[in-house]
Amino acid sequence: MTNENQQTTPLQDENQLIAERREKLSKLREQGVAFPNDFDRKDMAGDLHATHDAKEKEALEADKVEVAIAGRMMLKRVMGKASFATIQDMSGRIQLYISNDIAGMETHDAFKHWDMGDIIGARGTLFKTKTGELTVQVSELKLLTKSLRPLPEKFHGLTDQEQKYRQRYLGLITSEETRNTFMARSKIIQTIRDFLVERGYLEVETPMMHPIPGGASAKPFTTHHNALDMELFLRIAPELYLKRLVVGGFEKVFEINRNFRNEGLSTRHNPEFTMIEFYEAYRDYRYMMDLTEEMFRETAKAVLGHAVVQYQGHTINLAQPFDRLTITQAIHKYHPKRYSDEQLGDRVFLKAELEKMGGNQHPTDGIGGLQLALFEETTEQLLIQPTFIIDYPAEVSPLARSNDANPGITERFELFIVGREIANGFSELNDPEDQSDRFMAQVRQKEAGDAEAMHYDADYIRALEFGLPPTAGEGIGIDRLVMLLTDSPSIRDVILFPQMRLED
RNA sequence: GGGUUGUUAGCUCAGCUGGUAGAGCAGCGGACUCUUAAUCCGUAGGUCGACAGUUCGAAUCUGUCACAGCCCA
Numbered sequence: 001m002t003n004e005n006q007q008t009t010p011l012q013d014e015n016q017l018i019a020e021r022r023e024k025l026s027k028l029r030e031q032g033v034a035f036p037n038d039f040d041r042k043d044m045a046g047d048l049h050a051t052h053d054a055k056e057k058e059a060l061e062a063d064k065v066e067v068a069i070a071g072r073m074m075l076k077r078v079m080g081k082a083s084f085a086t087i088q089d090m091s092g093r094i095q096l097y098i099s100n101d102i103a104g105m106e107t108h109d110a111f112k113h114w115d116m117g118d119i120i121g122a123r124g125t126l127f128k129t130k131t132g133e134l135t136v137q138v139s140e141l142k143l144l145t146k147s148l149r150p151l152p153e154k155f156h157g158l159t160d161q162e163q164k165y166r167q168r169y170l171g172l173i174t175s176e177e178t179r180n181t182f183m184a185r186s187k188i189i190q191t192i193r194d195f196l197v198e199r200g201y202l203e204v205e206t207p208m209m210h211p212i213p214g215g216a217s218a219k220p221f222t223t224h225h226n227a228l229d230m231e232l233f234l235r236i237a238p239e240l241y242l243k244r245l246v247v248g249g250f251e252k253v254f255e256i257n258r259n260f261r262n263e264g265l266s267t268r269h270n271p272e273f274t275m276i277e278f279y280e281a282y283r284d285y286r287y288m289m290d291l292t293e294e295m296f297r298e299t300a301k302a303v304l305g306h307a308v309v310q311y312q313g314h315t316i317n318l319a320q321p322f323d324r325l326t327i328t329q330a331i332h333k334y335h336p337k338r339y340s341d342e343q344l345g346d347r348v349f350l351k352a353e354l355e356k357m358g359g360n361q362h363p364t365d366g367i368g369g370l371q372l373a374l375f376e377e378t379t380e381q382l383l384i385q386p387t388f389i390i391d392y393p394a395e396v397s398p399l400a401r402s403n404d405a406n407p408g409i410t411e412r413f414e415l416f417i418v419g420r421e422i423a424n425g426f427s428e429l430n431d432p433e434d435q436s437d438r439f440m441a442q443v444r445q446k447e448a449g450d451a452e453a454m455h456y457d458a459d460y461i462r463a464l465e466f467g468l469p470p471t472a473g474e475g476i477g478i479d480r481l482v483m484l485l486t487d488s489p490s491i492r493d494v495i496l497f498p499q500m501r502l503e504d
Numbered sequence: 505g506g507g508u509u510g511u512u513a514g515c516u517c518a519g520c521u522g523g524u525a526g527a528g529c530a531g532c533g534g535a536c537u538c539u540u541a542a543u544c545c546g547u548a549g550g551u552c553g554a555c556a557g558u559u560c561g562a563a564u565c566u567g568u569c570a571c572a573g574c575c576c577a
Binding site: 502 | 516535537540541570
């Protein structure tokens with residue numbers, strides 16, 4: 001790939017509307033400072049509504065409340081000798097009233113030529129219109145930033161999905177729903193951070209560039225460090241670094257940050273996405289499931305006010321205890337009497353069944369892997385209410401601690417909601433020799449052609465050899481959690497700037 | 505990667521079985537001192553995603569490509 005696709009020249013999409021606004025800007029430049037930065041904004045629309053909406057018209061006007069407010073002009077209604085405008089700031093909208101009487105004819109005439117989308121500052125006093133709407137009677141008005149491009153249509157807003165994602169600022173300007181989604185995202189992350197900090201967790205940052213990609217089964221992005229002449233990988237997971245910190249004595253750690261996986265795009269996948277991973281020493285996977293339920297409930301309550309979530313026509317109840325089922329229990333529960341225990345324990349039967357369904361199976365799959373594949377084909381998408389699937393086969397869980405009674409399975413869970421995996425956790429494998437054997441098995445799989453199999457990480461083994469206390473850990477896909485709590489159908493609706501193809 | 509739908513004015517959308525482009529908003533000019541997507545009158549604005557093909561004639565039919573949405577892997 002060359003750099004010829006990169007845009008180094010301005011977009012050539014001038015039109016008559018933009019030309020007219022450029023002409024207005026050029027007149028502003030002639031008159032003085034075209035982009036003044038000396039307006040002292042003192043008030044926010046939302047605060048003014050909160051403080052004064054309930055007051056009676058007469059009482060409010062007797063108070064003569066002086067305000068200084070600024071924002072983007074979203075609506076404009078000119079009526080000869082007086083005008084109304086609606087401006088929008090980060091907290092909301094408020095109406096301005098500009099008249100020849102108070103603001104003066106010169107100011108009002110100038111205002112008439114301003115455009116929707118312009119950013120203006122206004123000083124004046126609050127009053128209520130005859131319909132009772134809180135409004136600023138403007139005495140001074142200043143154009144702070146000329147907008148050269150017309151906004152999307154004022155009533156329908158931006159409906160073009162592509163433009164919504166490529167030019168996110170337009171959606172943020174015109175869609176309250178979009179603003180609310182990203183404010184909810186911030187609140188969700190803040191709540192989770194507080195939840196863990198309150199419980200004695202330490203927030204840390206570990207490398208985004210890894211010499212060995214590890215901690216998950218996925219294809220990495222590759223990059224190169226020139227000075228060290230060294231191949232590096234954008235991380236696919238922070239797991240192995242966070243557990244090194246537990247070895248170091250940070251017994252409760254978490255990190256909220258980006259992971260990168262070089263895979264396809266879909267309504268559930270973006271190449272960079274946000275995960276929280278957290279680790280706590282002297283706990284096991286059952287404790288982690290309890291903690292997860294509590295965290296999800298608390299987060300939903302913080303964002304929505306309650307723990308019953310509406311998602312795309314489903315009612316998801318986070319208030320009740322989450323189901324906890326093994327893979328075969330889940331298959332039985334959602335397909336009663338479809339399979340016998342003998343069949344689910346019969347490799348030949350499972351392979352034949354998967355063949356019928358066209359499922360992708362690896363020839364090396366053991367019984368556990370085949371059961372998992374059958375679960376994914378038949379049951380996963382039916383797990384609408386929050387459900388922990390527990391006790392995953394060791395062959396697909398190379399970093400999880402084995403069950404003491406049955407080493408073929410691990411103390412691991414995945415949480416499913418609305419048929420989607422949203423979290424993954426386990427009792428950590430802290431036996432360095434077992435971990436070394438598991439890495440070796442992964443390397444054999446990689447050599448057999450599995451591009452997503454893990455590498456052998458000798459430094460991580462060395463860390464385990466110093467002693468990782470018994471620990472439980474978990475990762476939660478933040479984007480998918482935000483989708484759930486904001487009723488968003490696509491991951492692109494909850495990532496401010498989702499990955500897109502280059503524009504032509 | 506496969507299937508499917510879409511791409512027309514700055515924005516939101518019409519445009520019939522093929523006859524050469526329309527509305528609303530935004531803009532510009534005018535009227536209007538309590539509007540709420542203000543209203544009313546006038547006016548300007550387009551390589552119909554790109555390239556081929558069929559045809560006397562293509563926004564419309566066919567093919568390829570680009571981008572996007574949805575479904576599937």
